[in-house]
Amino acid sequence: MPQDQLVGAPTRRERVRAATVxxxxxxxxxxxxxxxxxxxxxxxxxxxxxxxxxxxxxYFADRxxxxxxxxxxxxxDLAAALREGAAAVExxxxxxxxxxxxxxxxxWAGRDPAQFALIFGMPVPGFAASKEGPTADAAKSAMAHxxxxxxxxxxxxxxxxxxxxxxxxxxxxxxxxxxxxxxxLIPPAAHQAMLLSWASLxxxxxLEAYGQFSWLSEGSRDALFTSHVRTAAAALGVPGPV
Amino acid sequence: MPQDQLVGAPTRRERVRAATVxxxxxxxxxxxxxxxxxxxxxxxxxxxxxxxxxxxxxYFADRxxxxxxxxxxxxxDLAAALREGAAAVExxxxxxxxxxxxxxxxxWAGRDPAQFALIFGMPVPGFAASKEGPTADAAKSAMAHxxxxxxxxxxxxxxxxxxxxxxxxxxxxxxxxxxxxxxxLIPPAAHQAMLLSWASLxxxxxLEAYGQFSWLSEGSRDALFTSHVRTAAAALGVPGPV
DNA sequence: AACTGTAGTTATTAGGCATAACGATTGCCG
DNA sequence: CGGCAATCGTTATGCCTAATAACTACAGTT
Numbered sequence: 001m002p003q004d005q006l007v008g009a010p011t012r013r014e015r016v017r018a019a020t021v022x023x024x025x026x027x028x029x030x031x032x033x034x035x036x037x038x039x040x041x042x043x044x045x046x047x048x049x050x051x052x053x054x055x056x057x058x059y060f061a062d063r064x065x066x067x068x069x070x071x072x073x074x075x076x077d078l079a080a081a082l083r084e085g086a087a088a089v090e091x092x093x094x095x096x097x098x099x100x101x102x103x104x105x106x107x108w109a110g111r112d113p114a115q116f117a118l119i120f121g122m123p124v125p126g127f128a129a130s131k132e133g134p135t136a137d138a139a140k141s142a143m144a145h146x147x148x149x150x151x152x153x154x155x156x157x158x159x160x161x162x163x164x165x166x167x168x169x170x171x172x173x174x175x176x177x178x179x180x181x182x183x184x185l186i187p188p189a190a191h192q193a194m195l196l197s198w199a200s201l202x203x204x205x206x207l208e209a210y211g212q213f214s215w216l217s218e219g220s221r222d223a224l225f226t227s228h229v230r231t232a233a234a235a236l237g238v239p240g241p242v
Numbered sequence: 243m244p245q246d247q248l249v250g251a252p253t254r255r256e257r258v259r260a261a262t263v264x265x266x267x268x269x270x271x272x273x274x275x276x277x278x279x280x281x282x283x284x285x286x287x288x289x290x291x292x293x294x295x296x297x298x299x300x301y302f303a304d305r306x307x308x309x310x311x312x313x314x315x316x317x318x319d320l321a322a323a324l325r326e327g328a329a330a331v332e333x334x335x336x337x338x339x340x341x342x343x344x345x346x347x348x349x350w351a352g353r354d355p356a357q358f359a360l361i362f363g364m365p366v367p368g369f370a371a372s373k374e375g376p377t378a379d380a381a382k383s384a385m386a387h388x389x390x391x392x393x394x395x396x397x398x399x400x401x402x403x404x405x406x407x408x409x410x411x412x413x414x415x416x417x418x419x420x421x422x423x424x425x426x427l428i429p430p431a432a433h434q435a436m437l438l439s440w441a442s443l444x445x446x447x448x449l450e451a452y453g454q455f456s457w458l459s460e461g462s463r464d465a466l467f468t469s470h471v472r473t474a475a476a477a478l479g480v481p482g483p484v
Numbered sequence: 485a486a487c488t489g490t491a492g493t494t495a496t497t498a499g500g501c502a503t504a505a506c507g508a509t510t511g512c513c514g
Numbered sequence: 515c516g517g518c519a520a521t522c523g524t525t526a527t528g529c530c531t532a533a534t535a536a537c538t539a540c541a542g543t544t
Contacts (some may be wrong), residue, residue, distance in 0.1 A: 013489095013490075017490090017491090020491090051491095051492075051493095052492080052493065052494080054492085054493080054494085055491070055492055055493080058490080058491060058492080
């Protein structure tokens with residue numbers, strides 16, 4: 001026996017298999033980046049790995065399964081990026097926190113439009129993947145950081161017009177029923193503010209990622225984005241930059 | 243001679259050909275709606291029309307050309323919907339105008355997620371279409387209505403925080419250089435406000451169209467959307483509903 | 485040393501895009 | 515009104531990809 005195995009620990013075969021799975025996903029993502037499309041051919045992935053196409057079917061039942069796995073990974077990656085981005089700034093400065101989250105979201109989308117489209121775009125051929133799959137849950141998970149900022153703003157007694165506005169009664173019920181992802185109780189107004197801020201941020205990022213702002217220089221887009229986040233911050237009641 | 247033809251008027255052949263082109267696009271769109279995907283097979287289109295696939299190549303050189311034509315149509319359709327939507331409300335009530343535009347945009351996207359994805363999503367296979375094609379221009383054209391509202395708000399001396407905020411100097415230059423689509427001179431702050439309002443609206447619509455809000459009931463989504471537009475209105479300085 | 489299961493191969497099927505080559509219809513004009 | 519020619523449609527074909535089948539090689543076990 002080459003190595004003692006702890007009970008429940010992955011055996012050697014499982015480990016190399018998992019490594020291959022990872023390599024397949026990584027290779028597919030690289031190809032997506034290069035070709036700027038989510039339409040990746042199995043044969044290309046295999047060739048890039050020194051394999052033939054049918055070999056990949058040992059690891060993924062079909063294209064859909066590979067795409068689904070990549071979507072899950074993309075969410076994890078986005079969540080990780082947001083975590084790092086939020087951790088890199090002064091925790092007490094809400095404006096900086098908000099800006100860091102927004103910039104991370106934006107940069108992540110810009111660095112990997114293919115991965116971004118994988119998550120938020122209409123899936124490539126037939127969209128079996130987005131049917132109440134892992135995306136809905138993961139999206140909420142990736143938004144936990146926005147939630148933190150909004151809750152912190154409330155804790156400090158800050159409240160912009162977005163937090164002061166009425167919340168529709170029926171909506172409030174459904175928002176409360178959704179326990180968020182941290183288990184904390186979130187006031188409906190805060191929850192609503194979070195969703196709307198997210199939508200606002202997301203819209204800018206989408207338009208930019210898909211080239212609708214390509215008539216502006218990068219510097220101008222940066223400035224525009226800053227204004228956008230500032231507007232959102234004002235609506236939340238978070239004071240702007242010094 | 244079956245019918246007198248005015249000089250330059252389309253001959254009979256041209257007319258029936260144009261009709262066929264329209265029918266192809268219409269059929270393709272119907273199939274997209276049914277299958278909820280932008281991935282439409284030539285053979286299916288042909289079969290639905292009682293033809294065979296190669297016949298379609300008499301009208302479109304390839305898939306890309308058909309898709310491009312459909313994108314142009316989609317922009318026209320969106321623009322028309324916005325025109326009608328804006329015309330249907332009291333012109334003096336800016337809040338109603340804004341809400342009508344936003345609702346039209348949203349409803350249009352919701353009624354036709356496929357067409358919406360065609361315009362604003364990452365193009366289907368290889369994205370030759372979105373390369374400075376008709377999309378950038380048409381997008382601005384479709385936004386003229388937002389422009390009108392923002393300019394009207396300024397004319398009346400209304401100005402929310404979004405319109406009062408500073409505009410980056412470099413950005414201002416580029417915004418002024420872009421003469422909009424009506425030829426009018428647009429103050430940079432107004433132009434910026436318009437873009438940011440658009441982004442905000444667009445974000446909500448995207449998230450909803452792609453199912454990120456599917457955990458909410460339709461009524462709740464409506465309420466959430468109303469709040470979203472109200473927030474944008476407040477940022478613009480447009481007074482909310484009575 | 486034989487056994488079992490897994491990872492890989494080549495060969496094959498099914499289906500889509502696109503073109504080629506051919507036939508039929510019909511608008512058009514002397 | 516008869517012939518022409520363009521145009522529209524067809525069937526046949528080539529090429530590419532997804533997916534499966536059938537077979538081979540090898541690692542680790544007993």
